[in-house]
Amino acid sequence: MAGLRERKKQRTRDALVRTAHELFVAQGYERTTIDEIAAAVDVSQRTFFRYFASKEEVAFALLRTVEERFFTAVRERPADEAPLQVLGNALGTAWNHIGDAIQEVVPLEVYMRMWRVIETTPALVAAHLRHSTEQEERLAAEIARRAGVDPEHDPRPRVLVAAFAGVLQLAGRRWAAGRDITVEGARRVFREHLDRFGPALAEDWRPAGGSGEDTPACRG
Amino acid sequence: MAGLRERKKQRTRDALVRTAHELFVAQGYERTTIDEIAAAVDVSQRTFFRYFASKEEVAFALLRTVEERFFTAVRERPADEAPLQVLGNALGTAWNHIGDAIQEVVPLEVYMRMWRVIETTPALVAAHLRHSTEQEERLAAEIARRAGVDPEHDPRPRVLVAAFAGVLQLAGRRWAAGRDITVEGARRVFREHLDRFGPALAEDWRPAGGSGEDTPACRG
DNA sequence: TCGAAAGTGTCAGTCGCTGACACTAGGCTC
DNA sequence: GAGCCTAGTGTCAGCGACTGACACTTTCGA
Structure with a gap:
């Protein structure tokens, strides 16, 4: 101790x-x-x-903690899992501890309401967007590393992460707007939103190799 | 007068x-x-x-002017043009006046260097991201209106605008990093970057009607 | 020509944030 | 357990972004 x-x-x-x-x-x-x-x-x-x-930093303190737990969970997923599974499962296991970690500091309801405060405060929206793009970059790099693809030339890690982040953002908003304050409720909302993904982003990439330009995940 | x-x-x-x-x-x-x-x-x-x-506002003053010129040009495109053509052509015609409008206030080189200042100043990056998302929303709404699709349910306007904005952002960076300060140079750089779009986003949407979920532009 | 209104300067104050310095208290050695 | 080292804290003084109040000047329209 x-x-x-x-x-x-x-x-x-x-x-x-x-x-x-x-x-x-x-x-x-x-x-x-x-x-x-x-x-x-x-x-x-x-x-x-x-x-x-800064004043902003304290406003994002809990979000940062949650973020780090999620990141750790991503790194600990087995190497043979497909990219989207990694993200989804990491989120699942991270939720096992996130609730407690938050409630050591503030009641879950306060954390939830803080979502709306961030969303409705221009300065915080801006700071959040900037930080999010940085984190997406970081996450995409990790996903690319795990899948053994080159993040500089293969657009799929970024696309997947961008989509994933968008879904998370939406799910968080929905949770914060709803009435179910529990961790189980949050887990369920996030799960439901993630399940709406199509199969395209979930496929295994390794056969594609490092030159993703030949087999991009999304091309018309 | x-x-x-x-x-x-x-x-x-x-x-x-x-x-x-x-x-x-x-x-x-x-x-x-x-x-x-x-x-x-x-x-x-x-x-x-x-x-x-605010101090930020003066830093973005010229960018806002350019933005508004582009928006006006979008609204003035003929109604039967396909979405990507609208964006590309609006940019083309906007460039006819943008250069002069800028140079009434500052030399083009200063405007160009300001790009890098914005990119390398965290506070400005954040403000820029926030503003950009708002403008993309606005632009997507206009594109959806013109194409006669429902922006709430059809993801294509947002996807197109997001891709377009990303290309513009990249082209702007390239231009600001290069040596060609002229308006013609800028126009050329933007044109070249836009031409890399595949045909998917350029297709005419109107046959799809209001329920775009059935025929999205990008699905794996 | 005169008066309303727009535009500006001055001043005083709030708030976020920082450097310098002195002090207190936890942790270490002997 | 005495005494030193230093991490952590409070105080103070100051900068820079931003705002409200008020008085003064300049333009414009009746």
């Missing part, structure tokens, strides 16, 4: 994330000041900025 | 855009302050904010 110092730091960080999320959800992102968050946690504004580089 | 007041306003606005662009290009976006821009144009900081709601 970590020392007292470490545990104290973790508590402060969690308190900042929790308080920030509660305030953002209750009164909006822009109407909440850093001073307000810091005061509620009883630390100085300067301390806030030692934990988070 | 507009009154003295109007002309004066236009001159101030152009001077702000020009000075801002020159400073952004010369020393970077973040290293340029509003006070600096305002001082160079010899107006107060307050006046700057009466012309532009």
Whole structure:
């Protein structure tokens, strides 16, 4: 177990994330000041900025945690799984722990409501889009590596990841808009949305080799 | 001709855009302050904010002008043109005036260099992504309207626009990275990139009617 | 020509964010 | 257990983006 110092730091960080999320959800992102968050946690504004580089960062803190869990799950999938299966199954196993990880910091309902706050705050939408494109790039590279294709010339990893990310985004919105706050509900919503994929993106790519231009997944 | 007041306003606005662009290009976006821009144009900081709601807005001012010209050109294309032809031809005719419109404010080279500034400034990348998604939505709606399909259920307008926007983005980067500063050079680069589209997206959609789910442009 | 309205400058203030420096408290050695 | 090292914190002072209030000037229309 970590020392007292470490545990104290973790508590402060969690308190900042929790308080920030509660305030953002209750009164909006822009109407909440850093001073307000810091005061509620009883630390100085300067301390806030030692934990988070910006106001935006604390707003995305939980999303980042979830993201990392998903990424780890992707890396741990067996090597012979087809690309779309990797993504779907990684999401499935990640959900086993995500719920608990979130609820260690905030109630699931707060996390859920934060989705809408992000969606309806222009500055957060912009930050989210930028981060998402970076993550899609990263995910596509990992998928390409696993499938043994060249991500520079084969467009399929990016296309798959873009489609997958789009579905996730939509599913998340639907979940956040609905009434089922439970983790099971979230898992179900995501599962249902993913199942709408056609077979094209799910096929095994390895026979295609590194020069995907010859056999792209989608060509009219 | 507009009154003295109007002309004066236009001159101030152009001077702000020009000075801002020159400073952004010369020393970077973040290293340029509003006070600096305002001082160079010899107006107060307050006046700057009466012309532009934010620092970002002045950085995108020229791009917005170009965008609007393109949009107008799209609306003016004949009704019987196929979707991709509409986009390509609108771009072609828009280029007839875009060059002059830009050069009324800044030399073309400054406009070109501003592309790279936007690309390499995280805050501007984020703002640009957000704005782009909104514009793609708008453009897809217009394309769907022209083609007589339902944008809610037929994915083709969005797919086409997304692909078109991606190609434009890439072409713009290539142009800004190259040496040919002329409008003709830009037109050529964009034309070349657009010509790489396959025939699938160029097909006429009207036979498909409003329920595009039955005949999507891209399905594996 | 005179008055309404548009445009501008000044000032004072908020908020996000940063550097510098002094202080406190956790963790280590002896 | 005393004492040192240093990670973590608070305080303070300041920058830059942005806003509201108010007074002054300039244009425009009756």
